[in-house]
Amino acid sequence: MSLHNKKHPHLEHLLKKASSVSLDNSSKVLILSDLHMGNGGRRDEFRRNAELVKTMLGSYYLPEKYSLVLNGDVEELFKFSLESIVSEWGDFYDLFLKFGQNGFFWKTYGNHDAELLDEKEYRLASSMVESLKFHYGNETLLLFHGHQASVLLWETYPMVSRAIVLFIRYIAKPVGIRNFSTAYNSTRRFAIEKSIYEFSNQAKIVSIIGHTHRPLFESLSKVDFLNFRIEELCRAYPSADSTKRMLIERKIAALKIELDASYKQGKKIGLRSGLYNNITIPSIFNSGCAIGKRGITALEIEGNKIRLVYWYNGKQGRKFISDRDNRPMELASTGFSRVVLNEDSLDYVFSRIRLLA
Numbered sequence: 001m002s003l004h005n006k007k008h009p010h011l012e013h014l015l016k017k018a019s020s021v022s023l024d025n026s027s028k029v030l031i032l033s034d035l036h037m038g039n040g041g042r043r044d045e046f047r048r049n050a051e052l053v054k055t056m057l058g059s060y061y062l063p064e065k066y067s068l069v070l071n072g073d074v075e076e077l078f079k080f081s082l083e084s085i086v087s088e089w090g091d092f093y094d095l096f097l098k099f100g101q102n103g104f105f106w107k108t109y110g111n112h113d114a115e116l117l118d119e120k121e122y123r124l125a126s127s128m129v130e131s132l133k134f135h136y137g138n139e140t141l142l143l144f145h146g147h148q149a150s151v152l153l154w155e156t157y158p159m160v161s162r163a164i165v166l167f168i169r170y171i172a173k174p175v176g177i178r179n180f181s182t183a184y185n186s187t188r189r190f191a192i193e194k195s196i197y198e199f200s201n202q203a204k205i206v207s208i209i210g211h212t213h214r215p216l217f218e219s220l221s222k223v224d225f226l227n228f229r230i231e232e233l234c235r236a237y238p239s240a241d242s243t244k245r246m247l248i249e250r251k252i253a254a255l256k257i258e259l260d261a262s263y264k265q266g267k268k269i270g271l272r273s274g275l276y277n278n279i280t281i282p283s284i285f286n287s288g289c290a291i292g293k294r295g296i297t298a299l300e301i302e303g304n305k306i307r308l309v310y311w312y313n314g315k316q317g318r319k320f321i322s323d324r325d326n327r328p329m330e331l332a333s334t335g336f337s338r339v340v341l342n343e344d345s346l347d348y349v350f351s352r353i354r355l356l357a
Helices: 009-017 045-061 082-102 114-118 151-172 186-203 222-236 242-269 346-356
Strands: 019-023 028-032 067-071 105-108 131-136 139-144 206-209 284-286 295-302 305-313 336-345
Touching: 009 131, 009 139, 009 186, 028 045, 045 082, 045 295, 045 305, 045 336, 067 082, 067 139, 082 105, 105 131, 139 186, 186 206, 186 284, 206 346, 222 242, 305 346, 336 346
Parallel strands: 019 131, 028 067, 067 105, 139 206, 206 284
Antiparallel strands: 028 295, 131 139, 295 305, 305 336
């Protein structure tokens, strides 16, 4: 595919050289990003959800015959050495590799674990690529971490990576400086998403990224999605009978509470909308991250469906109010639960892209 894309040459390069995987109606794929595995100490952000990650992978996705893609920043090499990470979390590498028996296991690299390209003894070396290309019929889903959308980072990484690692490992993190990361800067985060969104629309593909730690489904942020659902329900209300109207009223009331909470949280982090133009085109998805304070978000592809899911400790996590019958499912007696936040048909997604992009 030749895009002749002068504005996004780095992303076009990723699309052209991506390793290819074919999907069919029997395909089941889990996409997880931004684990940021460390040395198990207090500065290791992965430590909080490590048991949850191990349980969901080993007790749900592996027996359910899912393939696995780890979409970048699996190891936190800005803060820790690979040796210390492997020493603490070595059993996770065995677990990751087992997914190859279900179909495939791939790992893309992000800006925090790109150093592993030079590690010949790295256990996941044979599975590591910069980008993956899923073929769904005649359509394409491109998986890459997302830092490549930053031209400055792409072009200067070989020269400045060692300085970045030293600064973050020995100065920034110990004293609590956080805003160097795209995940903590709403302006940079939005700029990266917008760049990938524009590229995906021009190429008429779906891009699946991580990097920003912000879950996106069909190019919608959580705030956008809640507004969209409220609008849908408002439109359905006039033609509904009295019973359905009562149900719609309850759903809207619950969604308004969640929307208010999202706006309050957004003010703390610098709320930016996920809408990049007047008509939202579902060309960018983001699996979020595995180091959330309340749990983990991930993307699943099953046959012709794509879904955003959330895993959390059922005893401590907040209660979910759903208007799509996506009630939490507890995984046996583990105490961990999975809830589907959003789901749609890939055929619908690509139809919108073809018609609107």
